[in-house]
Amino acid sequence: MDELPPDVALMWRLRETPRRGPKPTLSLDDIVRAAIEIADEENDLAAVSMARVAERLGNSTMALYRHVKSKDELLILMSDAALERPEPLPADVDWRTGLTFWADGVMTAVRKHSWYAKLPISGPPAGPNNLAWFDAALGALAGTGLPEEAKVGIAMGLITYVQGEMRMAMDLAAGFADNPDVFRQYGATLARVIDPKQMPALARVLDAGVFDEVGDFEQESDQDFDFGLQLYLDGVAAFIERVG
Amino acid sequence: MDELPPDVALMWRLRETPRRGPKPTLSLDDIVRAAIEIADEENDLAAVSMARVAERLGNSTMALYRHVKSKDELLILMSDAALERPEPLPADVDWRTGLTFWADGVMTAVRKHSWYAKLPISGPPAGPNNLAWFDAALGALAGTGLPEEAKVGIAMGLITYVQGEMRMAMDLAAGFADNPDVFRQYGATLARVIDPKQMPALARVLDAGVFDEVGDFEQESDQDFDFGLQLYLDGVAAFIERVG
DNA sequence: ACACCACTGCGTACCTGCTACGCTATTTAG
DNA sequence: CTAAATAGCGTAGCAGGTACGCAGTGGTGT
DSSP: OOOOOHHHHHHTTOSOOOSSSOOOSOOHHHHHHHHHHHHHHHTOGGGOOHHHHHHHTTSOGGGGGGTOSSHHHHHHHHHHHTSOOOOOOOTTOOHHHHHHHHHHHHHHHHHTOTTGGGSOOOSSOOSHHHHHHHHHHHHHTGGGOOOHHHHHHHHHHHHHHHHHHHHHHHHHHHHHHHOHHHHHTHHHHHHHHOOTTTOHHHHHHHHTTTTSOOOOHHHHHHHHHHHHHHHHHHHHHHHHHHHO | OOOOOHHHHHHTTOSOOOSSSOOOSOOHHHHHHHHHHHHHHHTOGGGOOHHHHHHHTTSOGGGGGGTOSSHHHHHHHHHHHTSOOOOOOOTTOOHHHHHHHHHHHHHHHHHTOTTGGGSOOOSSOOSHHHHHHHHHHHHHTGGGOOOHHHHHHHHHHHHHHHHHHHHHHHHHHHHHHHOHHHHHTHHHHHHHHOOTTTOHHHHHHHHTTTTSOOOOHHHHHHHHHHHHHHHHHHHHHHHHHHHO
């Protein structure tokens, strides 16, 4: 009967509340919220330690372990709780508008928690919020008449791309904040180090000056994101035309 | 003059060798190789500790710090050294064959080091091996006549997608090895937990049985990878047609 | 030949972080 | 009222990163 994996049961808050024993002074929600707050404030997932979370809640470190089996489990809970539900799709939009809307939504949601991309992936989406996002992507494809399996493939690929892009963007942004010069000198550094005979294509890019003049970092990373997204969506369009 | 970032200088082995002092019994190559061996053997990046690396080399922990500034720096060196150079492109192939060849090459190279996707991203590619891969992707696009900036965008997007897919695949594979049942019951778990009224698109996918019958894991993850890759490449084709 | 000094390897020690274990206090079922 | 179940927590063990300073080593310049 109750064969749900423990993490999943916990994310859905499905464990039965005990009848005996002292009233808890601590709730799972409090713990997860405190952990997320710490990560947000420090902009650093590594700042989340069991001790720090407990301290913020005015409890001892070990008290947390009555509610959470391990720190890994806490991270899994964070990965679901940090994303609020997606806004519902505007009515009657075509799939492309829908997926663009969806991708922007993910972008905005994750941007609020720059540590999100550093979370270990523990399995396929299983928590309520993550599944809601998954459902939203599938919903955008509802009108296409594609077979369900293809919709899943498209949605998964999109999730992968978006998460990959976020990870890249966030890590680069962190590096940029630490040490802007490394980025500003990127073109110059490559020029110093590369042998044009061995890497001719890269040398041509350097000659064209693509890596000089790094402007606004965030803006440029947005442009890259959109560019890749449009490529992927063009691919989806081609696929729909081929199959439909 | 010598304004190269220290990590980059190290990856290219560009620091001048000291004239005085005892002969080193330890080389940077040894350290990086040992670290990679440990990660490979344990299939786990976390198994790489400074103490463990030193032990394998018959030295003390602190001796490593004469060659490497910190563990982070060691990780950066690993991220370049773990990927051997790409095989040269077959001559006279169109861009699509070239990029597919390239993506397969990345796949094979990274598969040898399943921990690779867990490495923190420290910045844009800067080591000799990483840049060689970057160059190879750009080289595959050489015949398209696209502006250099577009080539960079396409190559970056592709790298992002491939790395994201690897990360997903490797983490899921690890989870699957730990606990196969969670994956086999994925469909059943979702069915238990989802309200079809709130997530109709997902419910339809479940009804269609897409998540039942999980077959060979590795094979399926290969299929997903190819599917997404083809979508992206279709998008590139559309872009080339539009611009060229 | 000798003194100097940059450099390597390393022992020690400190700090942070996760968590197993067991005690005590609290609440409710019977 | 007693027993069982449960919450919080103090202690302690273990692992891992790394700052610091000492000892030995071997070119360099006098």
